[in-house]
Amino acid sequence: MREFKSIIERRKEVLTNLENFGLKIYEQLDRGYFPFIEMPSRSTENIYYDPRFRQFILGDKRVRRSTRNIRHLKPFAQLVWTALFSYELTSQRKTSTLRDVYYSAQAYEMTFKDQQESNNIITDLETVLGFSREDFNIFPEERSAVFGDLTIRYTVPGYEGKTLNLTSHPDGVMIGPALTSAEFVETTADKVIAIEKGGLFTRFIEENVHKKFNAILVLTAGQAPRATRHFIRRLNRELGLPVYIFTDGDPWGMHIAMVIISGSANAAHLRDLTTPDAKWSGVWATDIVKYKLPTDPLDEIDMKRLYELQKDPRYKEDPLWQREIKTFMKIRRKAEQEAFSRYGLTYIVDEYLPAKLEETKYP
Amino acid sequence: MAQVTFEEISASDFFYRNRDIAGFTNPTRAIFAAIRELVENSLDAAESLKIPPEIYVRLSFEGEASRETQIYKLRVEDNGCGVPPRHIPSAFGQVLFGSKYKLKQQRGTFGLGGKMAILYGQITTHQPATIISSTGMSRIYMYRLMIDIQRNRPIILDRKVFLNKEGWRGTVVEFSLEGDYLRAMPKILEYFKQTAMVNPYANITFVDPKGRLYKFIRATTVMPDPPKETLPHPYGVDVELLQRLIQVTPYNNMLEFLKNHFHRVGEITARKFLEFSDISPSKNPKRLSHEEIVRLMHMLKKFKEFLPPDASCLSPLGEELLKTGVLKELKPEFVAVHQRKPATYAGHPFIVEVAIAYGGEIPQKGGILIYRFANRIPLLYDEASDVSVKVINEMNWRRYKVTPDMPIAIVVHICSTKVPYKTVGKEFIADRPEVRREIANGLREVARQLQHFLTRREHVDRERKRLGVFSKYLPKIAEFSTKLAGKEKPPDIEKLLRSVRRFGVEGI
Ligand SMILES: Nc1ncnc2c1ncn2[C@@H]1O[C@H](COP(=O)(O)OP(=O)(O)O)[C@@H](O)[C@H]1O
Ligand SMILES: [Mg+2]
Numbered sequence: 001m002r003e004f005k006s007i008i009e010r011r012k013e014v015l016t017n018l019e020n021f022g023l024k025i026y027e028q029l030d031r032g033y034f035p036f037i038e039m040p041s042r043s044t045e046n047i048y049y050d051p052r053f054r055q056f057i058l059g060d061k062r063v064r065r066s067t068r069n070i071r072h073l074k075p076f077a078q079l080v081w082t083a084l085f086s087y088e089l090t091s092q093r094k095t096s097t098l099r100d101v102y103y104s105a106q107a108y109e110m111t112f113k114d115q116q117e118s119n120n121i122i123t124d125l126e127t128v129l130g131f132s133r134e135d136f137n138i139f140p141e142e143r144s145a146v147f148g149d150l151t152i153r154y155t156v157p158g159y160e161g162k163t164l165n166l167t168s169h170p171d172g173v174m175i176g177p178a179l180t181s182a183e184f185v186e187t188t189a190d191k192v193i194a195i196e197k198g199g200l201f202t203r204f205i206e207e208n209v210h211k212k213f214n215a216i217l218v219l220t221a222g223q224a225p226r227a228t229r230h231f232i233r234r235l236n237r238e239l240g241l242p243v244y245i246f247t248d249g250d251p252w253g254m255h256i257a258m259v260i261i262s263g264s265a266n267a268a269h270l271r272d273l274t275t276p277d278a279k280w281s282g283v284w285a286t287d288i289v290k291y292k293l294p295t296d297p298l299d300e301i302d303m304k305r306l307y308e309l310q311k312d313p314r315y316k317e318d319p320l321w322q323r324e325i326k327t328f329m330k331i332r333r334k335a336e337q338e339a340f341s342r343y344g345l346t347y348i349v350d351e352y353l354p355a356k357l358e359e360t361k362y363p
Numbered sequence: 364m365a366q367v368t369f370e371e372i373s374a375s376d377f378f379y380r381n382r383d384i385a386g387f388t389n390p391t392r393a394i395f396a397a398i399r400e401l402v403e404n405s406l407d408a409a410e411s412l413k414i415p416p417e418i419y420v421r422l423s424f425e426g427e428a429s430r431e432t433q434i435y436k437l438r439v440e441d442n443g444c445g446v447p448p449r450h451i452p453s454a455f456g457q458v459l460f461g462s463k464y465k466l467k468q469q470r471g472t473f474g475l476g477g478k479m480a481i482l483y484g485q486i487t488t489h490q491p492a493t494i495i496s497s498t499g500m501s502r503i504y505m506y507r508l509m510i511d512i513q514r515n516r517p518i519i520l521d522r523k524v525f526l527n528k529e530g531w532r533g534t535v536v537e538f539s540l541e542g543d544y545l546r547a548m549p550k551i552l553e554y555f556k557q558t559a560m561v562n563p564y565a566n567i568t569f570v571d572p573k574g575r576l577y578k579f580i581r582a583t584t585v586m587p588d589p590p591k592e593t594l595p596h597p598y599g600v601d602v603e604l605l606q607r608l609i610q611v612t613p614y615n616n617m618l619e620f621l622k623n624h625f626h627r628v629g630e631i632t633a634r635k636f637l638e639f640s641d642i643s644p645s646k647n648p649k650r651l652s653h654e655e656i657v658r659l660m661h662m663l664k665k666f667k668e669f670l671p672p673d674a675s676c677l678s679p680l681g682e683e684l685l686k687t688g689v690l691k692e693l694k695p696e697f698v699a700v701h702q703r704k705p706a707t708y709a710g711h712p713f714i715v716e717v718a719i720a721y722g723g724e725i726p727q728k729g730g731i732l733i734y735r736f737a738n739r740i741p742l743l744y745d746e747a748s749d750v751s752v753k754v755i756n757e758m759n760w761r762r763y764k765v766t767p768d769m770p771i772a773i774v775v776h777i778c779s780t781k782v783p784y785k786t787v788g789k790e791f792i793a794d795r796p797e798v799r800r801e802i803a804n805g806l807r808e809v810a811r812q813l814q815h816f817l818t819r820r821e822h823v824d825r826e827r828k829r830l831g832v833f834s835k836y837l838p839k840i841a842e843f844s845t846k847l848a849g850k851e852k853p854p855d856i857e858k859l860l861r862s863v864r865r866f867g868v869e870g871i
Pocket of ligand 2: 404476
């Protein structure tokens with residue numbers, strides 16, 4: 001499996017794929033044809049939930065982008081440019097953000113209408129080549145963080161071979177390109193705890209949760225960025241660590257956990273971003289009742305979201321989800337993680353956390 | 364008991380008291396109307412000889428009259444037919460004296476316009492007018508005259524005769540008048556521009572009081588055929604006219620009377636009509652009673668078998684000249700012109716000519732620019748009341764791909780022996796169904812042509828844009844893929860680009 005190949009090997013593979021992509025187009029042009037490419041369609045009718053992988057995947061429908069078609073011409077040129085740009089980034093081992101891509105294009109007179117357009121083209125490239133943008137050294141702006149006893153070895157230029165223990169900074173270490181491309185050396189941890197909110201992440205570090213529970217703490221900072229999801233997957237797959245996710249007790253928090261577990265429809269063209277055996281440990285709707293947490297009412301948008309999620313195939317995998325959705329609908333209340341403070345600042349660490357870890361323990 | 368006195372007033376006195384109806388309403392309108400009347404006389408005079416008009420107009424500042432108005436001297440020179448010396452005093456000094464009473468299309472009609480200008484000048488400045496004219500014979504005549512308003516007679520102050528060594532032919536009219544040129548200026552300049560548009564064979568020069576020179580140069584020497592005189596058509600007569608004809612006719616039976624005094628009435632039609640109206644062919648017209656004359660008029664209108672008047676008495680501009688004029692004055696990117704077949708309203712023949720112009724130097728003012736003309740005279744006031752404007756506003760322009768933001772000008776020219784003006788002021792055309800129909804049909808025709816043009820241009824634009832897209836992006840795709848594939852030499856894409864150029868490529 002790709003993810004177990006070394007970081008260096010994977011980079012080589014990415015470069016060869018990009019080169020071949022360029023060659024295919026070059027040859028079509030050289031033979032006097034209007035070049036075209038084919039790729040899986042990402043339209044909603046072609047996105048299926050695959051219970052085997054426990055994630056969304058793309059079906060067999062394919063689309064053809066031909067330079068014979070005037071409407072495809074510009075996106076085609078943008079795609080080839082993005083491939084070239086990615087090639088340069090990857091081979092020079094430089095990274096760039098989605099925003100950078102948007103601006104860099106202007107230097108080549110390849111203006112994108114807006115950030116959305118350039119993001120779409122990057123997704124096209126991912127779909128065509130079957131690699132994710134992080135493989136092309138393109139990262140989103142939002143960053144999450146990790147803290148815990150894990151030693152990593154950098155592969156980025158200038159730091160190659162240097163190691164770092166992820167407890168070395170009390171605020172945690174940012175999950176950026178350097179960390180994503182680092183190799184795991186060793187760890188004493190026996191689990192991963194992912195946390196939605198920065199406040200609680202800091203509290204956990206202060207309360208020595210990593211020591212008390214032998215855990216690597218990951219801050220998702222809301223919806224986890226892809227790099228973070230990939231990172232969590234690596235912790236799970238490469239180190240064999242169980243993953244427990246703590247979010248707010250509302251439909252949105254529930255979905256943050258779900259995306260880490262089963263991925264999103266937007267990334268149906270990609271693998272390696274999900275952690276199917278991760279657990280959503282709380283805050284559940286039933287916890288709200290059980291722990292008598294201070295709550296807010298669910299508003300109309302919350303309720304609408306619940307109805308959507310109820311029908312979502314990902315939520316039909318485990319009866320837990322349907323039970324929690326129903327409970328939310330019944331109590332019509334939601335609670336934030338901070339709500340536990342009503343029982344004192346350490347209650348969540350001393351009482352709630354151990355109870356939930358036990359309740360959602362891997363079999 | 365109050366004493367009532369009756370007095371008879373002369374024609375000049377009448378018009379002096381009612382000068383509003385001739386357009387001399389205020390100092391601004393007056394100066395505009397004076398220029399307009401003299402220029403139109405000059406155009407008529409040149410056209411009557413089918414000679415391309417050469418008109419020079421100078422307005423010079425003489426002094427202040429009041430805080431608002433100034434005294435100006437107006438001088439208009441032309442190369443027209445000139446006025447025979449014995450007619451000069453009356454032509455310029457007696458209201459309702461003129462040479463244009465006959466039934467054919469002309470600008471002037473009442474024997475009034477030029478005199479109203481001179482009369483207005485006289486009452487505002489108390490100065491005589493100077494007329495110099497020659498018919499091209501051996502002499503040139505100069506008159507200085509004023510108008511005796513009460514008696515409607517010219518008063519000749521001075522008369523000189525010169526030898527015409529150079530064979531000059533034409534007329535010069537010069538007099539002073541009060542006016543407000545600054546206010547009138549926009550309309551005056553617009554008047555010249557539009558006059559130049561429908562008289563593209565005329566050279567017109569205007570020197571304004573500031574010494575600015577405006578020159579409108581002819582774009583052609585081709586002129587429309589001059590109109591022929593005609594007899595009145597039976598559908599267009601009134602009791603007044605019938606009585607006048609009966610007075611002057613040398614014929615003493617109805618058959619000959621009808622055959623000789625009416626347009627489109629021959630032996631057979633005349634007999635049919637007399638039978639229809641139960642009038643004996645041998646009846647002496649001079650014996651008709653007043654009641655019988657009234658009945659005759661009604662029967663003439665009722666009889667269905669008179670052929671419509673023919674249009675030889677009209678002198679439309681013609682499609683070629685109209686196009687020349689529009690191109691010359693509006694400098695559009697595209698123009699379509701159309702001349703309708705002659706039509707009639709109430710026994711008066713008329714012809715509608717229209718043009719639509721697009722783009723070029725036509726301003727984009729968020730609406731259609733409308734130019735209205737009658738007998739080659741621009742109509743500059745009361746646009747909103749004009750029938751053309753109503754027709755234009757009621758048309759579904761979207762159907763012709765015309766949107767309000769487009770730079771579009773429309774020209775409507777109606778010529779007739781009797782232009783259906785709504786008012787005496789000769790400023791806008793009345794809404795008559797026959798006229799409205801002709802204008803609408805004409806506009807539809809040119810609108811269709813404009814639509815074709817716009818569609819074609821859109822197509823060309825689209826093609827150009829398409830080619831632009833291909834020639835922008837194909838080379839880039841070539842460049843990037845060459846680099847990406849690690850190749851030295853870029854692929855040859857000329858062939859691909861050529862194929863786009865030649866056949867177009869599927870898509871959209
Ligand atoms: N510039 C001119 N050249 C030749 N004849 C003229 C000129 N101006 C006026 N006339 C003669 O004087 C007559 C009276 O002119 P005007 O008072 O303007 O009345 P109208 O033009 O209505 O006949 C005209 O009919 C014409 O015969
Ligand atoms: Mg006149």
